[in-house]
Structure formats: C-alpha cells, structure tokens
Amino acid sequence: MLQKIRDKSSGWIAKLVLFLVILVMALFGLEQYLAPKVENYAAKVVSPGKLLGFGEQSVEVSVDEFRQRFDQVRQQERARQGEAFDAAAFESPQNKRRILDQLVDEAVMQLGAERAGVRISDAMVREAILSIDAFKVDGKFDAARYQLALQQQGYTTAGFEALVRRDLLTRFMVSEYIAGGLAGEAEAEALIALQEEKRDLNYVEIPLPALDPNATDAELAAWYNSHKSDYRTPETATIEYVELDGSAAAADIAVDETVLSQRYEERKAQFGTPEQRVGSHILVAVPQGASAAADAAAKAKAQTLAKQAQALPNRFAELAKASDDIATSASGGDLGPIEKGIYGDAFDKAFFALKPGQVSEPVRLPDGWHVLYYRELIAGTVKPFEDVRAEIEAAYLESERERAFNELAGKMVNAVSENATSLEPAAKAVGKTVLRSQPFTRTGGDGIAALEPVRKAAFAEEVLTERRVSDLVEIAPNQVVLLRVVEHKPEAVLPLAEVKDAVRQAFVRDRAMKAAEAQAKALLARLNKGETLAVIAASLSRPVVPALGVGRQPPVPQLAPVVKEAFRLARPVDGKPGGGGIVLTPGGGYLLMQLVAVNRPDTAQLDPALKASAARNLGQLRGDQQALEYVKRLRKDFQIKIAEDRL
Known part of the structure; x- marks a missing residue:
C-alpha cells in the first residue's frame, strides 16, 4: 500500500498539485494559513473580484466606529x-441596525468610488481639517486644540485623516450625482405651477344628526365589551418619602482665614497662568500594520531630520515642511503651548526632558516617529491672595455645604441598610419628617410625583412589589429623596355600572357619526351621477359655501385632511365642475365638496430667479435619488456581512 502511494505521488499530477500549492503560498504567505485571523468588525463590505475572482476589495465598519456614530446620534x-x-427605546436592535446601515451605505459609496478610480489628495484632506471650527482659536487653526480633540475622541492623527478622507470621498460622489441631476426650465416651470396651484371649491357642511340618547342595555353592553380598553383605571402608586435639600445644609459655616490661605497656596496654579513650554514637531508617519522594514526606514528618515535640526535648530520650521502631519507642516510643525498629558507618556518623557532650544532624538508614537523641538518657555503668573479671596471663600463654603450634605445623605443610607422597609429611621437620622404623596401613575402626578426620576424609582420592581425603601433618588443637584411605596393599585377595567353614562355618550356619538358618514356617501353618489351640488344642498336646507384660492398648505393643521382631499379631486372638464368628495370635519360632521376650478400661475410671468432656484432644487432632488439608486445597485453587487452580535 505504501509503495502504491509513493508511486502515485511521483507522477505529473502530483507535481502539478505541488506546484499550485507552492504558488499559493508564495502569493498569499504561509502566515495566512498558520495565524488565526480575529475579525472585529460591525459590518464588512466586499466587492467582487476584477478578474477570475481575484482583486476583490473590502471596507470594514469597525465596532468602535459604529459605537462612535451611535453615541453621536444619541446625543x-x-x-x-x-x-x-x-x-x-433608542437602544433597540432596529435603531442600531438603522444607524449601522447608514455607515454601510458610506462604506459602499467609498468602495465604489475607489473602484471607479476616484482619489482624495492629501491637500484636500489638509484643507478640510484646517476648516473645522472645533480646531480653531480666534478663527485660526490651533494645533494643540486639534491634538487634544483627537485624544479626547480616541483618534490618532492618521486615523482621523483617514476618516476625513472617506467623508470627502463619499461627499464627492454624492455631489457629483447632485451636480448631474439636471432639470430644465420647462420642468422648473411645471414644478412652480404645481406648488403654487390654487383650487376653487364649493362645499356643503353635513353636521351630525341630532343625538338620540336612547340605547338598549344590550347595545351598551356590546359597545362596552368591544371598547373595554377605553374604560380602565390606570395603575397608581402612593409613596411616603424623605427629602434632603443640600442648599439648606450647613447654612452657618464659619470661615477660617487660615484654611483660606492654605487653600490659596495649594491651588495657586488656578489663579493665574502656568508656565508653558512651546514646541514643534516633525512626523514621519508609519501606517498601521506596517512591516518592521517600513518602521525601520521611517526611523532612519526621522534620525536624519533630527540630526539636521540638532545642528541648526533655527531651520526646524523649514525641515518641518517635510512632516507627514498635514495639520502642522505648513506652520513649521508648530504645536503651540504644550501641557503634560496631551500627547501621551512617551511624548511627555521625551519633550519634558529637553531644554529650551533643544531637539530630541526620534520618539516612537502610535502614528509614527516624531522629532520634537522645545522652542521656548513662557513664564507663568499668579494673582495675589487678596484678589482671589472671595472666590476661594465661595468655593470653600460650597465644598463645606457639599460635605455636610454628603454626611447627612450617608446617615440616611446607613439607616436604610439597617431597616430597608421603613423610612422613619432615615428621617430621624437627619431630623426630617416622613411625607406622603397623592396617588400617581407611571406618566404623571402632582407634587413630588411630578418629577420623572421619582415616578421611575417608585415603579421599580423591588420598590413596587417588595415595598422596600428605594436608593437615593437625585431630583436636583444636591437634592435627593428616599421613598417607599405604601399603596399600589394595578390597572383595572371599570365595571359597566360605573361607566354606563360615559359608554352611553360614546355609543350615541359613534352612532351619529356613522349615520352622518352614510348620509355623506349617499349624497356623494348623487353628486357623481350628475346631480348639482346646489340641488343636494337645497334638499338638506344647507347653504353651498365657496372656498376660493385653496393652496396646498392648510391655514391650520386641523384642515390638512380637507386640503388633501381638495387636491385629490378630478379637474373640471369642458366647463363642468370636477370631481366630488367627502371628508370628516374637525367638529365631527362631514363636508361634501366639489372642485370648481384649478388656477395655476402664468409661467411666462415667473421671476427668472425663482425658476432658477426651482431648477436647482429639482436637480438636487433628482441627484439625491440617483445617488440612492447608485448605492442600491452597489449593495446588490457587493457582499455585505453584518456582525449582529457585536452591535
């Protein structure tokens, strides 16, 4: 058997298989098979291969990117x-998927643009970053604010630039479609004519018939049984509570001058400007995932720049023009005043070891190798004690009030921990009285129950069902309550005997409205058969009321259904009135209406500027739609993977 295997493995087929295996290893690397790949995306978009399945491209929406967008939309x-x-409700799976789909659309647009050969230059990225107001001080780009903002948002410089590049790419593609969404003058005129169209109507009001209060017990019972949800008492709770207000705590605190002086000495830096170190840098970027050889090459380049700058520090700004930090290269690598903690420990260790006028050796940071230059020291200033005494005293009194408040709150919590089913010990511990509320629902109440945090705490499961004292509930800064539910009434259906009058009123009104609707439909049938509105109105002893110049925008929201129906009616033909319709009025009756005339503006008299604006708007709408259709087509061609478990 073994000999047969050896014989077969030495044939030309085996050699061909071996050659293909070696070729695959050479093209894709052995590590692709030996090293497990850990996926960490929320969504991944993969384009089809360009030739025989090869050359596919992909864009990932990371979990961090999804969380950042989700938190942004939440705010x-x-x-x-x-x-x-x-x-x-905002945390619902449907909402998460909606926001993720927006990111997927952007990724699809980006991948489509890249496959189409669209590129965003470094200059365009730099211009976009420099124009962001959040990075400006007094209207000018500030490098220190830029770096601090990136750090606070968890971005590296390279990562943020990649984000801006993708945003520009997406907006460019959308703008191209919008620019291509052209609309001619005739279309603009037709749009304006539709928007400005006015309609003349005649209508007859059909009021509710006289309410017949008579109803049998069987009719009322049937109505009640089919509308039980309308006759329920809401769930209510009644609480007792103890309120602690910090604004009244320790009102007569004595001010100790020694303490104020000591606080001044401890916080001198707050009462002036600290000394500042002004610095610059040169970045030799290293892309994420770069090889060791690429990192070594970047380090060597940084070392060359460092030696040149160390020899001639006054040429640092000129050398910084070669920096890969597009935000600072044009300004000579200027970082402005630098404080510890802004750029991380490795940066601080190197920069704060320098003397004024000194240039560092290359320092490795997440985005690459940095050459640092300590340009100058700006001395700090401190205000004298007398100038800031009032400020220190106010802060001292506030801290003492807060300390006293926290001490009292702690006593309340301790009392509850010893007896979790009574508020009396907690009230006694702080010299307060236990108060009682009126019954309230989950959505509203009076007094203390008007506060949403109080209602939420009262209807918490362990407080509501176990009658335990709640945790401290903050209702305002330095203002808390402890509460306990003393009475709970579940939602319940009211018996028919208690609501019979309300049931009768609802039944009688519903019967009248149905009678009015049936009458209106019968009258509309007569109108559509050719009977005139005047004859129909006379049979009702009701007047025909004209409504001239009705536009598409209702004068009040209540008339929106009337306007909608008016613009649904068929147009007059050959001088004869147009179609008729019925619509419920805000008062509960019906209108029987008929279209008399349609009036549109003379397009020849339209303002050219108005027509141009309408053409632009129509073109933009058409371009927006084309962009959406483009994304839909790409979605069909691309493979989209969603990691639901990572959302």
Missing part, C-alpha cells in the same frame, strides 16, 4: 427631544 436625539428622549 443629537437627546438634545432634540429633551425630557421626551427614551434611552431604552
């Missing part, structure tokens, strides 16, 4: 909705 929604913002 925007919280600011827009205010107290109405529902944090739990």
